[in-house]
Amino acid sequence: MKGIRLSLFGFGNVGKATAEVLLEKEAFFRERYGLKFRVVSIADTSGVVWLPEGIDLKEALMVKETFGKLSAWTNDYEVYSFTPEEAVKEIDAEVVIDVTNDRNAHEWHLAALKDGKAVVTSNKPPLAFHYSELMEEAERRNLPYLFEATVMAGTPIITLLRDGLKGDTVERIEAVLNATTTFILSQMERGLEFEEALRKAQGLGIAERDPGGDVLGIDAGYKATILHCLAFGPITFDEAEVRGIVEVTPGEMERAKGKGKTVRLIARVENGKVTVEPREVPLNSPLAVESHENAAMIRTDLLGELVIRGAGAGLKETASGVVSDVIKAALGLRRN
Structure with missing residues (x-):
C-alpha cells in the first residue's frame, strides 16, 4: 500500500489534534479507504522537522508537550529554518496541510499548487482575500484545494x-x-x-x-x-x-x-x-x-x-474537518 506523504504546517492545538487523529485512526483509514498516511514534515514557529521516511507522530506530540517547541527535538531529527514557501518547494509531499494563522499563507498555498501538491487548510484569511486566485490555480492544475475546517469546524457546511x-x-x-x-x-x-x-x-x-x-x-x-x-x-x-x-x-x-x-x-x-x-x-x-x-x-x-x-x-471538531479533507485530497490524487 503506497503511503500518502503529508507536510503539516502548524503544530499548535489544532495541529496536535490533527496529528492525534492521524495516529489514533491509522488502522481505520487503511481499512476503510485503503490509505496509509506518512507525515514527512511538521513545522511550528521554531522550525521545520523533516524526515522523508516519515516522522514518529507519538514522539512529535511528546516533544511538543514536554518542551513546547519542535526545535528542542535535536537528538533524532534535524530542524530546518525554512520559510513556509521554501518548505513547500523543498519537501517532497503530496498534500500540504495548513493549520496556521498565517495571514499571508496564500503565497505558499499557491507555491504548493504550482509544485503539484494538494492543499488542505483551516486558515481563513487566504480564502477570505484570495479565493479566486487560489481556486483558479487549483483548477488549472487539477489539484484538490480543500478548506472544510475554515467554517463551522468539522460541521460540513463547505461540502454541502x-x-x-x-x-x-x-x-x-x-x-x-x-x-x-x-x-x-x-x-x-x-x-x-x-x-x-x-x-x-x-x-x-x-x-x-x-x-x-x-x-x-x-x-x-x-x-x-x-x-x-x-x-x-x-x-x-x-x-x-x-x-x-x-x-x-x-x-x-x-x-x-x-x-x-x-x-x-x-x-x-x-x-x-x-x-x-x-x-x-x-x-x-x-x-x-x-x-x-x-x-x-x-x-x-x-x-x-x-x-x-x-x-x-473545538480541537477534535476542527481536526475532523481537516482530516476529512486530507482523505478527500488523497483519494482525489489517487484517481488522477
Missing part, C-alpha cells in the same frame, strides 16, 4: 455548498459562525456587562488574549465571505459590512428577552452582499444557539429552508 446542492440556487444564508461571541452574549443575558463576560470567556480559554478577531466580528466576517464565494461567487472580506458585539449592552439583551428573543452575532449572506452584526432572533430559531454550537439556515429555490447545526469550535 460545494458538492451537495448541484441543482439548487442558493437565495440566502443566515448563520451564527462564532462561538466566542455566543458565549459572551449568553453571559450578558444573565446580567453581566460586556467586559465582565469577556474576562470570563478568557478565563475559561473560550476567548483569546487578544479577542478582537471574535468580538469585532472579523472571524465571522471571514467565514461569511467564504460562504459567499461558494454560494454566489467570489468576493473579498473588504466588501463585507461587519459590526461586532462590543457595543451590545445588558439592557439590549434584557429587552430582547422580554420579547421572547435573544441577541446573536448573525452573518447574512446574499448575492453580492455580506453583513455581520448583532441581531435579535426568536428563542425558538435555529440561530438561538448556545455554547460552542454554530448554525446556518440556507434558503434555496428547490429545498426551501435547510438548517445545518453542529460544533463550530
Whole structure:
C-alpha cells in the first residue's frame, strides 16, 4: 500500500489534534479507504522537522508537550529554518496541510499548487482575500484545494455548498459562525456587562488574549465571505459590512428577552452582499444557539429552508474537518 506523504504546517492545538487523529485512526483509514498516511514534515514557529521516511507522530506530540517547541527535538531529527514557501518547494509531499494563522499563507498555498501538491487548510484569511486566485490555480492544475475546517469546524457546511446542492440556487444564508461571541452574549443575558463576560470567556480559554478577531466580528466576517464565494461567487472580506458585539449592552439583551428573543452575532449572506452584526432572533430559531454550537439556515429555490447545526469550535471538531479533507485530497490524487 503506497503511503500518502503529508507536510503539516502548524503544530499548535489544532495541529496536535490533527496529528492525534492521524495516529489514533491509522488502522481505520487503511481499512476503510485503503490509505496509509506518512507525515514527512511538521513545522511550528521554531522550525521545520523533516524526515522523508516519515516522522514518529507519538514522539512529535511528546516533544511538543514536554518542551513546547519542535526545535528542542535535536537528538533524532534535524530542524530546518525554512520559510513556509521554501518548505513547500523543498519537501517532497503530496498534500500540504495548513493549520496556521498565517495571514499571508496564500503565497505558499499557491507555491504548493504550482509544485503539484494538494492543499488542505483551516486558515481563513487566504480564502477570505484570495479565493479566486487560489481556486483558479487549483483548477488549472487539477489539484484538490480543500478548506472544510475554515467554517463551522468539522460541521460540513463547505461540502454541502460545494458538492451537495448541484441543482439548487442558493437565495440566502443566515448563520451564527462564532462561538466566542455566543458565549459572551449568553453571559450578558444573565446580567453581566460586556467586559465582565469577556474576562470570563478568557478565563475559561473560550476567548483569546487578544479577542478582537471574535468580538469585532472579523472571524465571522471571514467565514461569511467564504460562504459567499461558494454560494454566489467570489468576493473579498473588504466588501463585507461587519459590526461586532462590543457595543451590545445588558439592557439590549434584557429587552430582547422580554420579547421572547435573544441577541446573536448573525452573518447574512446574499448575492453580492455580506453583513455581520448583532441581531435579535426568536428563542425558538435555529440561530438561538448556545455554547460552542454554530448554525446556518440556507434558503434555496428547490429545498426551501435547510438548517445545518453542529460544533463550530473545538480541537477534535476542527481536526475532523481537516482530516476529512486530507482523505478527500488523497483519494482525489489517487484517481488522477
